[in-house]
Amino acid sequence: MNAPAIRVEGLEHTFRQKGREVRAVDGVDLEVGDGEFVALVGPSGCGKSTLLRVLAGLLVPTGGIAEVGGVSAAGRPGLVAYMPQKDLLLPWRRALANAALGLEVRGVPRQEARARARALFGVFGLEGFEQAWPAQMSGGMRQRLALLRTFLVPSRVLLLDEPFGALDAITRRGMHAWLQGVLAIEPRTVLLVTHDVEEALVLADRVVVMSPRPGRIVDEVAAPFARPREPGIVTEPAFVASKARVLAALGEGEAPVGAGEERTAPGA
Amino acid sequence: MTALPGAARGAGRFASAYGPSAVLLALLVAGWEAWVRAFDTRPYILPAPSRIWQGFWETKHLLPEHIRTTLGEAVLGLGFGAAAGVTIAVLVAGIPLVRRVLMPLLVVSQTIPMVVLAPLLIVWFGFGMTPKVVVVALWGFFPVAVATADGLMHADREMVGLVRSMGANRLQVLRYIAVPAALPAFFSGLKIAAAYAVGGAVVGEWIGASSGLGLYITRAQTSFRVDRVFVAVVLIALLSMLLFAAVHVLARLATPWMYVRTEEETT
Numbered sequence: 001m002n003a004p005a006i007r008v009e010g011l012e013h014t015f016r017q018k019g020r021e022v023r024a025v026d027g028v029d030l031e032v033g034d035g036e037f038v039a040l041v042g043p044s045g046c047g048k049s050t051l052l053r054v055l056a057g058l059l060v061p062t063g064g065i066a067e068v069g070g071v072s073a074a075g076r077p078g079l080v081a082y083m084p085q086k087d088l089l090l091p092w093r094r095a096l097a098n099a100a101l102g103l104e105v106r107g108v109p110r111q112e113a114r115a116r117a118r119a120l121f122g123v124f125g126l127e128g129f130e131q132a133w134p135a136q137m138s139g140g141m142r143q144r145l146a147l148l149r150t151f152l153v154p155s156r157v158l159l160l161d162e163p164f165g166a167l168d169a170i171t172r173r174g175m176h177a178w179l180q181g182v183l184a185i186e187p188r189t190v191l192l193v194t195h196d197v198e199e200a201l202v203l204a205d206r207v208v209v210m211s212p213r214p215g216r217i218v219d220e221v222a223a224p225f226a227r228p229r230e231p232g233i234v235t236e237p238a239f240v241a242s243k244a245r246v247l248a249a250l251g252e253g254e255a256p257v258g259a260g261e262e263r264t265a266p267g268a
Numbered sequence: 269m270t271a272l273p274g275a276a277r278g279a280g281r282f283a284s285a286y287g288p289s290a291v292l293l294a295l296l297v298a299g300w301e302a303w304v305r306a307f308d309t310r311p312y313i314l315p316a317p318s319r320i321w322q323g324f325w326e327t328k329h330l331l332p333e334h335i336r337t338t339l340g341e342a343v344l345g346l347g348f349g350a351a352a353g354v355t356i357a358v359l360v361a362g363i364p365l366v367r368r369v370l371m372p373l374l375v376v377s378q379t380i381p382m383v384v385l386a387p388l389l390i391v392w393f394g395f396g397m398t399p400k401v402v403v404v405a406l407w408g409f410f411p412v413a414v415a416t417a418d419g420l421m422h423a424d425r426e427m428v429g430l431v432r433s434m435g436a437n438r439l440q441v442l443r444y445i446a447v448p449a450a451l452p453a454f455f456s457g458l459k460i461a462a463a464y465a466v467g468g469a470v471v472g473e474w475i476g477a478s479s480g481l482g483l484y485i486t487r488a489q490t491s492f493r494v495d496r497v498f499v500a501v502v503l504i505a506l507l508s509m510l511l512f513a514a515v516h517v518l519a520r521l522a523t524p525w526m527y528v529r530t531e532e533e534t535t
Contacts (some may be wrong), residue, residue: 056433078435088430092448092525101444105434133528153434 003070005157005189006032006055011064013050024050025061026214034156037183037190037227039200039207041246047215048193049085052159055191056082068157078106081153081188085161087146089134095145096121096130102153117152123182124148140171147179151186158190164199173231176202180228197246201239202229209249219249315495320502323495330484331503337480339507341397341469345404346511349465350458352405353412357450360413361420378410382468386475400472400480407468408461412454419453420446452526455519462515466508470500 008030014023025047032038040048053059054066057077066072068079081102089098096114099121103113121127124144134142143163150158164172176199183190194200200207201223209219224238233239297317303309304316311319324331356374359366382403389399423446431444473482481500488496520527 053429056429058429058433077432080433082430082433084426084430086426088424088427090427090444090448092451092523101431102434105431105436105440105444133525135525135528 003067004031005034005036005069006030006191007065007067007070008051008055009065011051011054011061011066013047013054013059013061013063023214025054026216027064028210028215028217030208030217032157032189032191034189035187036206037192037204039192039194039204040210041194041197041200041207041250042210042215043212043250044195045213046210047213048210049161050215052082052161052191052193055159056080058082079155080157080159081150081155082159083146083150083161083163085165087134087142087166089142089146089149091134093134094130095126095132095134095137098134098145099148099152101149106154113152117148120148120151123185124151125178139167140175143167143175144178147182151182151188156189158188160190160192162194163192165195172196172199177231179203184228197243197250198234201242201246202231202234207242207246209246211251219245221246221249312492312494315498319495320498323493324499324502327484327496327499331499333479334481334484335503335507337397337477338466338469338473338482338504339511341400341472341480342404342465342507342511344397345401345469346408346458346461346465348401349405349408349461350412353409353457353461354416354454356409356413357416357420357454360417367417374410374413377406382407382471386472389472390476395476395478399475400469400477400482403472404465404468407464408458411460412457415457415460416450416454419450423449448523451523452519455515455523459512459515459519462511463508465511466504470504 008028011025011028011030012023013025014021016022024045028047028051030038030051040051042048050059051066054061055068055073057073057075057079060075066074071079073079090101093101096117099117100108100110100113103116104110108116118130121130124147126141126144126148129137129141129145134145137145143166147160147163150160164175167175180203190204192200192203197207201221204223205227207221207223208217209221210216211218221242224236224242225233301317304314304319309316315323356370360370361367385406386399386403389402393399393402427445427449428441431441436444469480470482470485473480474486475482477483481503485497485500488494488500
């Protein structure tokens with residue numbers, strides 16, 4: 001199979017809101033190779049999540065091509081493992097059953113699905129919580145469980161929509177190191193949407209920058225250093241230079257502080 | 269959590285939850301007894317609690333049979349009502365046209381006084397168990413239908429999107445998301461229905477029956493044994509509470525996640 005893991009060409013999406021036409025995405029081209037980790041950064045409402053929902057098959061775009069492994073994803077869910085912004089753990093399923101959900105939906109017998117999920121609980125730092133209800137778990141654990149559920153969806157392609165957005169900065173940094181470790185054991189193609197420039201540069205091979213609505217790709221920055229990366233690299237000159245370039249592309253130039261922590265985008 | 273402190277804590281919670289009601293009830297009964305004795309009220313106007321107890325004691329050999337009949341009708345009616353309610357809820361939630369057509373009619377159906385309908389039901393279905401079961405079912409389906417439809421229609425759209433992204437078909441969306449999401453609402457409706465079920469069965473029996481608490485009441489009334497009417501009233505209340513508690517236990521078993529105590533946070 002020579003088709004790229006993800007291929008997006010001339011993607012457009014317009015929706016109606018209060019009787020007005022809103023163009024969310026305007027001519028986006030993007031290609032992600034097998035095993036590559038691409039981060040998508042951009043201000044709120046730039047259509048990042050729209051792009052992910054299209055690739056997840058939940059939204060039929062008004063124009064353009066969106067393919068996963070050479071197959072059109074438009075209106076065809078089930079090609080990717082999609083992790084939405086909220087953890088969306090099902091409150092009526094215990095942790096183990098939540099993790100196994102993707103396998104069970106695909107028809108894997110319950111026993112086998114749960115055995116496979118159980119085997120990964122240690123890797124995801126959830127050992128001993130197999131029988132816990134989501135309501136009994138902390139934010140970081142819920143997020144790891146949601147990621148575990150995503151990893152268990154039988155697909156090579158992961159779409160992560162701000163997976164760590166709800167976590168505090170310290171927990172988030174821990175999750176970065178941990179996610180890189182997991183990916184070393186369980187390699188996947190990843191398309192990550194984030195607000196956090198530092199997160200994008202720490203995790204991804206390539207950072208794609210989108211403009212405010214209507215979303216377009218304005219720049220692409222290759223992250224310095226090979227994966228996996230140490231947390232210390234964020235102060236390396238090459239890293240800082242890449243970060244400055246991404247921030248410039250985002251239209252905030254030499255934003256002085258807290259680039260890693262900004263929750264709202266300029267002009268949003 | 270070991271069993272013993274858990275049980276002790278449970279008993280403590282029970283006492284603090286129901287203690288005040290029990291004390292108030294005891295005071296009311298004592299006041300009632302005192303009033304009747306002080307003013308020498310005739311027993312066919314208002315019997316004293318002690319007189320009611322006496323009435324219970326005199327007829328206690330008759331009561332199990334009546335209780336069995338009434339409880340059987342109530343449980344059966346509740347079952348049919350719940351089944352009908354869920355069926356209607358699925359149709360209402362799933363098909364917008366059905367919702368528009370059926371919803372107003374359902375509301376109208378609830379405005380028909382059961383006391384008017386019950387004699388007709390006896391004409392249609394005879395003096396046996398059937399008309400009573402129908403009364404209970406007609407009373408019970410409505411809260412179940414309304415609550416369940418509400419639960420089904422308010423399933424989290426993002427959760428639906430999540431399982432759809434995993435490749436789930438409509439049936440799987442129903443199974444993994446809509447049904448479990450609607451279960452708590454269903455049980456809320458069922459609790460309301462359960463609280464009225466025994467009363468419904470008694471109304472059915474009251475019009476005409478060969479057994480049951482409704483018949484017991486009719487007989488007591490025709491012989492001016494108001495004390496026995498009160499015996500039946502107390503029994504109806506107790507049976508209603510029993511049925512309500514049974515549904516509550518069922519809800520706990522079927523929706524355990526609703527009863528997770530989050531203060532047992534494990535981080």
